[in-house]
Amino acid sequence: MKEIEILVKLKDSKEKTLQALKQFTSHGVKSILDIYFYDPLRTELQPDTNMRLRNCLRLRKKEGKFYLAYKIDYFDNDDQWTYSDEHETSVGDFETIMNILKNLGFRELVRIDNKKYTFSTPEYEIVFEDVQNLGFFLEVEKLHKVADNKVAKTKQEIRQFIQELGLHVDEELNAGKPELMLKQKK
DSSP states (O other): OEEOEEEEEEOSOHHHHHHHHTTSEEEEEEEEEEEEEEOTTOGGGSOOTTSOOSEEEEEEEETTEEEEEEEEEEEOTTSOEEEEEEEEEEESOHHHHHHHHHHTTOEEEEEEEEEEEEEEOSSEEEEEEEETTTEEEEEEEEOSOOOGGGHHHHHHHHHHHHHHTTOOEEEEOSSOHHHHHHHHHO
16 A cells, blocks of 8 residues: 655644644554564665665554564655555464564564554544654654655645644654664664
8 A cells, every 4th residue: 555644753742742633533542563674685675874764574563463564665856755555464473473584584673662642634644653762753644545646746735734733843754763763773
């Protein structure tokens, strides 16, 4: 599925952010652990010199369930992230899939531990994220399929939506939380 979203770091407090988001439908709070893996033999599953992941393999633990995902990121001519193709499936047992990945030669790259406060409108999923060791983030994702020639327009609509929330945010991040964590470790 094509994932079109905008991620920004928040400058406002958790309280102010949640106050701004309470106008939308709340879907509760979830604790999520994401573990990203790399393959020492396959360069496409390794961070580049700028700690950017263009493809990634992720194991997610969410509410006692486990999901394995492979993501492929796409960038425009200015090397700005535009969208991702994400292929995700549920898996039955966390320790078993960890052992399978380890035995296939994959190595743990980074862990992202966060609390996600999820809201929605008919058009968007809005997630306030409290990420351990990184801070507060806001992610707004388009809920409906978008044609390839409408990606740029859709991203501009998401930017406008974020601006209308009245929150203080940093510039749009051209990286995900795994890349931010890797840069912080470096």
